[in-house]
Amino acid sequence: MDRETCRRMIMSEDFIDFIAPIYREITSEEAERARACVQSMDFGFQAIYVDKTLTDPVSLEYYRYNSIPNCYQxxxxxxxxxxxxxxxxxxxxxxxxxxxxxxxxxxxxxxxxxxxxxxxxxxxxxxxxxxxxxxxxxxxxxxxxxxxxxxxxxxxxxxxxxxxxxxxxxxxxxxxxxxxxxxxxxxxxxxxxxxxxxxxxxxxxxxxxxxxxxxxxxxxxxxxxxxxxxxxxxxxxxxxxxxxxxxxxxxxxxxxxxxxxxxxxxxxxxxxxxxxxxxxxxxxxxxxxxxAVHRHHFSRQLGSMDETVDAEIRVGEGVEGFVAELWTTVPNVMTVAFTSPSGERTGYITLKQG
Missing domain, CATH: 3.40.50.200 (Peptidase S8/S53 domain)
Structure with missing residues (x-):
């Protein structure tokens, strides 16, 4: 694949970006067939740019957490x-x-x-x-x-x-x-x-x-x-x-x-x-x-299997959605439930490793 084509793929909103270890080098012929562009990084990683019409939507259901690039401010x-x-x-x-x-x-x-x-x-x-x-x-x-x-x-x-x-x-x-x-x-x-x-x-x-x-x-x-x-x-x-x-x-x-x-x-x-x-x-x-003053983080140590803890999430006016991540140490498994200000409750949602 020529460099100008790869440049257009990398910049295009029609291509989605992934980060992956280099298990083996992807040949230009393989990239051409998959309509993908590959950029090699240091220490055995690569960025892969894939046509969004040929792949699953971006979701943790389909892709590993670390393969989807984080955003930094x-x-x-x-x-x-x-x-x-x-x-x-x-x-x-x-x-x-x-x-x-x-x-x-x-x-x-x-x-x-x-x-x-x-x-x-x-x-x-x-x-x-x-x-x-x-x-x-x-x-x-x-x-x-x-x-x-x-x-x-x-x-x-x-x-x-x-x-x-x-x-x-x-x-x-x-x-x-x-x-x-x-x-x-x-x-x-x-x-x-x-x-x-x-x-x-x-x-x-x-x-x-x-x-x-x-x-x-x-x-x-x-x-x-x-x-x-x-x-x-x-x-x-x-x-x-x-x-x-x-x-x-x-x-x-x-x-x-x-x-x-x-x-x-x-x-x-x-x-x-x-x-x-x-x-x-x-x-x-x-x-x-x-x-620190924005209070974006919350942590708590649970002492027993049956213990629960409440955390209030304050959402700004007009905010249509947000992302919250829940992290624990292996092999612990947690469940989470959400209760709205009006008292509606989701019931417990099980979080599975991976």
């Missing part, structure tokens, strides 16, 4: 003084400024024209940008969607009268630029600011928005910003490949989070982050959750 970072970064930077004998290290940002993109990401001579400190949202530029190596803009192309853009004509990638949200500036922004004396690693090389991925069918599956508002697990995993592959080509240590900086999953490190993305962090000269930095 944007997170914020606190001040550098709170994190202790300023103290480490000013330690006289260490001189920890990030020189010779690559910092990978996968987020809403970056404003590459900002002087915070340029050298003294005006050249860029960005080794490459993979913009997953732009489909008319050059493919990244080994990936069949989005457009890659190299360091040379970014420098050409910075020398141009109209940089966006050369490199059209933009951060219209500002979150990715903010994260990149905190992680590796230059010193800005006027605003008394400096990033954690101001001499580091940057590698950037602008993530594409989650598809509408996946937002429907998780009952997420269509106007909400969220990103698919498979796009995040492929973004990490791109950044890791870039660091490997340059023979540089890599810090993956991820300011994304989700309320989905067991929060026990067993999601596919968690497993992949563990794998990266176990590789020599690879490190992973993840922002802490900032949703």
């Amino acid at each position: 944007l997170m914020d970072l606190e001040a550098m003084d709170e994190a202790g970064i300023s103290v480490v930077q000013s330690y006289p004998t260490l001189n920890l400024q990030g020189n010779g290290v690559m910092v990978g940002i996968l987020d809403t993109g970056i404003d590459y024209r900002n002087p915070l990401f340029q050298n003294i001579d005006g050249s860029t400190r960005i080794a490459g940008i993979w913009d997953q949202t732009i489909q008319d530029g050059p493919f990244p190596e080994g990936l069949d969607y989005g457009s890659e803009y190299t360091e040379e192309m970014i420098n050409e853009a910075l020398r141009s009268q109209n940089p966006l004509e050369v490199v059209p990638s933009m951060d219209t949200d500002g979150h990715g630029t903010f994260i990149a500036s905190v992680a590796a922004g230059n010193a800005d004396l006027e605003h008394r600011f400096i990033g954690a690693a101001p001499e580091a090389t940057l590698a950037v991925v602008k993530l594409k928005p989650a598809k509408a069918y996946l937002k429907d599956f998780y009952v997420i508002r269509q106007d909400a910003k969220c990103f698919q697990e498979n796009d995040i995993m492929l973004a990490m592959k791109y950044i890791n490949d870039l660091a490997r080509k340059r023979n540089m240590p890599l810090v993956l900086c991820i300011a994304l989070g989700t309320n989905l999953g067991g929060h026990n490190g067993t999601s596919l993305l968690s497993n992949m982050l563990d794998a990266y962090s176990s590789v020599l000269n690879r490190s992973v930095v993840i922002s802490a959750g900032n949703g």
Whole structure:
């Protein structure tokens, strides 16, 4: 299957996305027959894009939980003084400024024209940008969607009268630029600011928005910003490949989070982050959750077989549906019942392992 066809499949709402281990490589002939596109990830995983008319609807009745990509939302970072970064930077004998290290940002993109990401001579400190949202530029190596803009192309853009004509990638949200500036922004004396690693090389991925069918599956508002697990995993592959080509240590900086999953490190993305962090000269930095005041979570330990516990779920006005996940440890099996505000009750629903 040619790359342009694969690109159209990956971006199309008529194709649904899955994550699966690579038991064996799928040949191009098999993919052609199945009207499917495959993208290889690191550590033995792959993203598979399948025509929705040729497969079962997205449901846990038909597919394993981890095979359906989770959706991740944007997170914020606190001040550098709170994190202790300023103290480490000013330690006289260490001189920890990030020189010779690559910092990978996968987020809403970056404003590459900002002087915070340029050298003294005006050249860029960005080794490459993979913009997953732009489909008319050059493919990244080994990936069949989005457009890659190299360091040379970014420098050409910075020398141009109209940089966006050369490199059209933009951060219209500002979150990715903010994260990149905190992680590796230059010193800005006027605003008394400096990033954690101001001499580091940057590698950037602008993530594409989650598809509408996946937002429907998780009952997420269509106007909400969220990103698919498979796009995040492929973004990490791109950044890791870039660091490997340059023979540089890599810090993956991820300011994304989700309320989905067991929060026990067993999601596919968690497993992949563990794998990266176990590789020599690879490190992973993840922002802490900032949703504590929203009270999205509830936990309770049941002491006996017959014990029950009540949990009130407050649903906003006009909300037509929501997703709630119930997690326990194996081999426990739980049942659940729902009671409406008017007293209607579903009766107990048995939850089966798997």
